[in-house]
Amino acid sequence: MRVDTSFGNTCDSAGRRRTSSNVRPSRANFSSSASSRSSCSGWGSKRDVAKVTQGNSLGRRPGRRPLHGYAHGVRRLVLALVAAAALAGPPAAPAIEGQLRTVLIPVTWGPQPLTDAQVRGLADGAASFLHTASFGRLTVVTDTTPWLHAFDAPPTCTNIRSIRDAAGAAASATGIDLPGYNRRVYLLPYDVASCQLLGTFALTVGRDILVVGRFRAETIAHELGHSFGLGHARRELCTSTCTLDEYGDPRDAMANAAGDFNPLEKSLAGWLPAPTPLAEAGDFVVDQFEVPSTLPQALVVSTAAGEYWIDHREPLGNDAALTGPAVDGIEVRLRAEPVLSAALTLTPSTLVSDRQDRTAGVVLPGASFVAPGAFQLDVLDHVDTHVGIRFRWLDRTAPRQVQIARPRATRGIVHLSWRASPDSGSGVFRYEVSLDGRRTGSTSAKALDVTTRTGPHVVAIVAVDRAGNRSRSASRRFIVG
Known part of the structure; x- marks a missing residue:
């Protein structure tokens, strides 16, 4: 058995439009008869003069094709917080490649619904x-087991520790080697009286998964996704105001649907080649992500608001049942900040294409997606299994001038640092640093070490955003003694 505990990615080729694809359709889905296979002090004016004493103190396009969800009802957020408090501890190292040894254990106080x-x-x-x-x-x-008697009466659903302990004890009593499995899935019947506030639900805590009455293959795949570090596939919808639906992606298995994991999720798991970054204006293609391809299967635009991931679904593989607009345009989603939930660090995503819910959550050919003050995507066409996209920056505002901290010197090296330059559009991409009128270096960090002689000096820093806008130069005088 080989178990890979990393989230490593591999690099793909450049994403400019190209003329071939290597697509091998797959029709595997959630059929119950499917075979058992799978998975950065001291801020001062730029005119201040500081005396620094050395010492220790301191893809291009091809041609054209015609046009062509498990209702969770889950209240898992409250339960996840309860479980996190009850079962604090480090998350299990996930097996993302090779074999993942799993056991499904039905436990009960009497009823056996499966x-x-x-x-x-x-x-x-x-x-x-x-x-x-x-x-x-x-x-x-x-592996699977018969139903095991683990409770004398229906357990209270909010008492996650007791449920897990009782289920585990019942399994161990039959000789099951629980530590020998990478994941343990406990199936419990749903009891209205004991789970009335929660309804049917599923929950992942480290290596253990609890499924109460939500007996669907996609539920188990969803929970295993959590155990790999995948968060929920959210969606933002807007009318007069905007709301965030925690399970709102209409197609993703990490929401309330049965469709394939999206490219961000696959990338986090180490299954998808690195996405193609869009940094300069031009035409690009994005291919489907359900089966392997030689074309880019995800495009990414980095901005001050975060990473926008662009993808396209086709009726292949785990998305074989999809039809209509869902498989004719692009999805755009924002990578969210990781959250701590039930002893796991999860990375969610938020679907932001079609916020008015007019075209099934996608941007269709002939339409555009706009990130105000940042960039625009024009969807050109749908050809074979890929979609053509035109990208351009909309950001015309220069970043603010940086604030340079008092330089420090240690053993002949001067440590330069500065506050990040605020930018709400494309986001600051790099800082260009000059010393005494000569370019010293460029960095995306907020610090740089330089070697210089004793005496007076002037450092100047310019912030440059991803759209190419440049801030006013900030400077500060200092003396190396």
Whole structure:
């Protein structure tokens, strides 16, 4: 068995439009009969003069094609907070490649709503989904057990520790080697009286997954995704105001749907080649991401607001059932900040294309996506399995002037640092540093070490954003003694 505990990525080729694709359709889905396979002090005016004493103190396009969701009802956020407090501890190291040994254990106080064959079907469906989503890099090898008597009465759903402990004890009593599995999935019947405030739900805590009444293969794939560090596939919808739907992506399995993990999620898991960054205006293509391809399968625009990921779905692989606008345009999503949930650090994403919900969450050919004050994407066409895109920056505002801190010297090296330059558009990309009128270096950090002689000096710094706008030069005099 080989278990890879990293989230490593590999690099793909440049994303300018090209003329070939290497697409191998796959029809694996959530069928219960699927085979068991898978997965940065001291701020001063620029005119201040500081005396510094050395010492220790201091892809291009091809041609054209015709045009052509598991209702969670879950209140998992409250429960996740309860579980995080109850089960604080480091997350399990996820197995993203090779074999993932998993066991499905149905536990009960009496009712047995699934047959052994149905439990096996859940295991096989989730395994098939993850094998396809990972392009065959992850294989989920799953054992299943008969129903085990673990409770004398329906457990209270908010008492996660007691549920897990009782379920684990029942499994261990039958000789199951729980530590020998990478993931343990406990299936519980749903009881209205004991879970009335929560409804059916599923929850991941480290290596353990609890599924209460939500007996679907996509539920298990969703929870296993959490155990890999994947957050929810959110969606932002706007009318007079904007709201964030935690489970709002209409197609993603990390939301309330049964479709494939999106490219950001696949990238976090180490399954998708590195996305193609859009830094200069031009025409590009983005291919489907359900099966392997030689074309870019995700484009990324970095801005002050964060990373915008651009993708395109096709009716292939885990998305084989998709039809209509969903498979004719592009999805645009923002990478969200990681959150700590139930002893796991998760990275969510937010679907921001089609905020008015007019075109199924996608931007169709002939339409545009605009990030105000940052960039614009024009969707050109849908050809074969890829979509043509025209990208340009809209940001025309220069970053603010930086504030340079008092330089410090240590053993002949001068440490220069400064406050980040505020920029709400494309975002600051680099700082150009000059010393005594000569360019010394360029960095994306907010500090730079330089070697210089004793005596007076002048440092000057210019902030440059991704759209090429330049701030006024900030300068500060200092003396190396």
